[in-house]
Amino acid sequence: xxxxxxxxxxxxxxxGDERSFQVLVKQYWPQVYGTALRLTRSPxxxxxxxxxxxxKLWNNREKLPGVEKVGTFIYVCARNxxxxxxxxxxxxxxxxxxxxxxxxxxxxxxAQSGMExxxxxxxLLLAIEHLPEKVKTVFVLHRFNGLSHVQISRKLNISVVSSxxxxxxxxxxxxxxxxxxxxxxxxxxxxxxxxxx
Numbered sequence: 483x484x485x486x487x488x489x490x491x492x493x494x495x496x497x498g499d500e501r502s503f504q505v506l507v508k509q510y511w512p513q514v515y516g517t518a519l520r521l522t523r524s525p526x527x528x529x530x531x532x533x534x535x536x537x538k539l540w541n542n543r544e545k546l547p548g549v550e551k552v553g554t555f556i557y558v559c560a561r562n563x564x565x566x567x568x569x570x571x572x573x574x575x576x577x578x579x580x581x582x583x584x585x586x587x588x589x590x591x592x593a594q595s596g597m598e599x600x601x602x603x604x605x606l607l608l609a610i611e612h613l614p615e616k617v618k619t620v621f622v623l624h625r626f627n628g629l630s631h632v633q634i635s636r637k638l639n640i641s642v643v644s645s646x647x648x649x650x651x652x653x654x655x656x657x658x659x660x661x662x663x664x665x666x667x668x669x670x671x672x673x674x675x676x677x678x679x
Contacts, residue, residue: 492547493547510556517560532560535559538559608659612659621652
C-alpha cells in the first residue's frame with residue numbers, strides 16, 4: 483500500500499497539476515534513467531527514453547488514481563518502452579553486433595548480473611554456432627578477429643564479394659535466431675538492472 487502523501491500526489495497529477503508531476507519525476511527519475519542507461523549504455527539514449535517514459539506517464543495520468551504501487555507502475559511503463567527500443571536496436575540486421583558489444587563491455591556488479599550476461603552471451607554464441615561452416619568462419623574472422631574482406635578473401639581463397647555475402651547471410655541468420663529467442667533475451671537484459679528490484 484502506498485503512503486497517503488503519494489496517493490495525494492497521484493491524485494494531483496491525475497488532475498493535471500504540473501508541480502506535483504515534477505515532484506513525481508524528481509522522485510523516480512534516478513531509477514528510470516539508471517535502468518535505461520544500463521540497458522542502452524548510452525547517456526543520450528537513456529535520457530531520451532526516460533523523458534519518453536515520463537511523457538507517457540503524463541499522457542496517461544487519468545489512470546494514476548487507481549495505482550496502488552507507484553514504483554511498480556512506473557517500472558512497467560519503463561520496461562515496455564525500453565523493451566520496444568531494444569527490440570528495434572538489437573534485432574535489426576544492421577545492429578546484431580550491438581548485442582555482442584553490449585555483452586563484451588558489461589561491468590558485472592555482482593555474481594547474479596555476471597551469470598545473466600553469460601546467459602546472453604551463450605544465446606549469441608549459439609546463434610553463431612548454428613551458421614553454416616563457411617559462413618561462420620567468415621563471420622568469426624570478420625567480427626572477432628577484425629579481418630577485412632580483402633584479408634578474408636586471401637586467407638580463405640574466396641572473392642571479396644563472397645566474403646561480404648557471407649557476412650550478410652550470417653547477420654540474417656543470427657537475426658532470425660535471436661528473433662526466435664527474443665523473449666529470453668529481453669527478460670535477461672531487464673534482469674541485469676537492479677533499480678526496480
